[in-house]
Amino acid sequence: MNDGDFGRGLISDAEWRTPSVRWGVGTLQVLLLVGLVIGGLGPILWLAKSAITPTIDTITHPMSLFPHGSAWSNLREAWSSVHVGRYFWNTIVIAFGSWASQIVVATTGGFALSVLRPKYAKLINGLLLTTLFVPAVVLLVPLYIEIVHPPLVHHSFIDSYWAVWLPAGASAFNVVLVKRFFDILPHEIFEAARIDGAGPFRLFWSIVLPMSKPIVGVVSIFAVLASWKDFLWPLLVLTNPDIQPLSVRLPAIQSQTSLGVFLAAMFIACLVPIAGFLIFQRSFLRGSGLGGAIKG
Amino acid sequence: MTSSRGLSHVREVPRRTPLTWVRSGGLTTVLFLLPLLFAFGAFSWYPIVRTVIMSVQHTNLVQPATWVGFQNFRNVWHDPLFPIAVKNTAYFAGLALVFGYPVPLVAAVLMSEVRKRRGIYSALAYLPVVIPPVVAVLLWKTFYDASSTGAFNTILGWVHLGPYPWLQSQQWAMPSLVLESTWANAGGTVIIYLAALTGVQTELYEAAAVDGANLWQKIWHVTLPQLRGVLLVTMILQIIGTAQVFLEPYLFTSGGPANATLTVLLLIYNYAFGNSLGGDYGNATALSLMLAVFLALFSLLYLRATRSWSTR
Helix, strand or coil: CCHHHCCCCCCCHHHHHCHHHHHHHHHHHHHHHHHHHHHHHHHHHHHHHHHCCCHHHHHHCCCCCCECECCCHHHHHHHHCCCHHHHHHHHHHHHHHHHHHHHHHHHHHHHHHHHHCCCCHHHHHHHHHHHHHCCCHHHHHHHHHHHHCCCCCCCCCCCCCHHHHHHHCCCHHHHHHHHHHHHCCCHHHHHHHHHCCCCHHHHHHHHHHHHCHHHHHHHHHHHHHHHHHCCHHHHHHCCCHHHCCHHHHHHHHHHHCCHHHHHHHHHHHHHHHHHHHHHCHHHHHHHHHHHHHHHC | CHHHHHHHHHHCCCCCCHHHHHHCCHHHHHHHHHHHHHHHHHHHHHHHHHHHHHCCEECCCCCCCEECCCHHHHHHHHCCHHHHHHHHHHHHHHHHHHHHCHHHHHHHHHHHCCCCCHHHHHHHHHHHHHCCHHHHHHHHHHHCCCCCCCHHHHHHHHCCCCCCCHHHCHHHHHHHHHHHHHHHHHHHHHHHHHHHHCCCCHHHHHHHHHCCCCHHHHHHHHHHHHHHHHHHHHHHHHHHHHCCCCHHHHHHHCCCCCCCCCCHHHHHHHHHHHCCCCCCHHHHHHHHHHHHHHHHHHHHHHHHHHHHHHHC
8 A cells, every 4th residue: 555565556667657658647637636626525615615604695606705705603593593503412412322332232242253152153143144135124114113112112212312222233234344353353362361260251341342442443433424324214213303313403404594504504514524534534444445345 | 161161071971951051151142142132133133024024914003903915015016106116216226327336436446546645535535425415415405406596507607508407307306316326425435446456466467567468458457357346246236225215315306306206215205104194004014025125136136147257
């Protein structure tokens, strides 16, 4: 990946020195960069600009830069009078709970299947992998009915965050990812710990978990991001507007307020994922590559 | 675990009783598996089985469910909206393949040969992927404003094109949805290709160069064949994903204008949750099962058809 590798790739150093390749490929790369800036960054910059532009200017001159000054009041109004602040908090609470349930299921499950390895591990593995092939839509209706009329418990979980938190834990992708990571940990260490008298709980808490920070980090990032992005499921099970997350509220906010305030609300909704991406860029990109590797 | 079992061998003839099972750590293993078994049992395995049962039942959550055989499947099959939804979904998936499949590949090959600040390229490409989809759709809905002062129409106005009706025309609504969806998803595929490109054996490039291959020949005869496996997987994954498109038609157009963007998932949603008087859960599960079985068969055929090619 570092510069030293170049010359051994698609374009050799000798080729890179010929003017036609250098200029041809170079031009294409510059064009790609321009395209990526316009396409990738452009819409977000436009959103940032419009979040602090008076509604009337955004409607009449969407592509002009502050023709009649800025309107920082959009952001303030979105945060307080449209209650984006509350929905923002709801989103964080939902993301945190979903993260916790995914981490608990993935680490304990991965530990049991990879390190403790009971005889029936194969069966559970098979069942887990099957769920990877079942399209999510198949679960939608029965899961909804299960939340409205849960078996055994006679109490509807509609409008409870548990209805979002608990199903989030059933991510086979996470378990497979964590299990594969545990599989390549040096198992001699586990044997040594056992001989020193460490039981499974001690092994899990003091040895395996501290060693698995990288994979827990990747799973955490994707868990929080997925929860922040989720729309349909919270829309179905959280019917009370006061407890809904931002993604569910945004379509409703659009009809309740002016365009400027609405765009400010959307901008606020983007801030956390974008900031997270900028901070954890490496993990994001590595994680996506991992996703491809596992799916492959 | 193995060591304690070894010791018990020495002391006595091992007999499997609940007590020896607990002593050898069987119970702790189950304790560790409990969160997984609960989460998947309750929220994955049970609902999957439940879908199959519900698809042959009539359920309205008030009266006990009644057995109706294949009536739900017949209802869906004869629903005049069903062929429209299937056609629209196929159209969306097809357009998404045409728009979205070659772009990430070309971008990734170009990006892999960037010699300075490659990180900026991948960060920019991935940025739309981290935007919450609801924000992306609603933002693009603003861009697609059909008046001459809409963002896209303003830009196209600079070169004296338009104004275009975008989402309001039956003809242009679906391509507009696909355009946004491609923007939102292409970055993830680019990253997958970039990872795959680092795995291409560099000796092959050198061998090709020794044989006098030029740049295009190297791309055609080395890079693409080496990416074959990944390319095949991303294609089937994209088809499976786009066959389940919901958010775009739901938020952009609610399936309109005149059902031009009604997709299979939107139809499932409408069956189950679109009617405030109570959902038709039987039809909804029947249709989702039909989609799942179709996708499974399609994937099987796809894998079989491409097997010889992908492992050659």
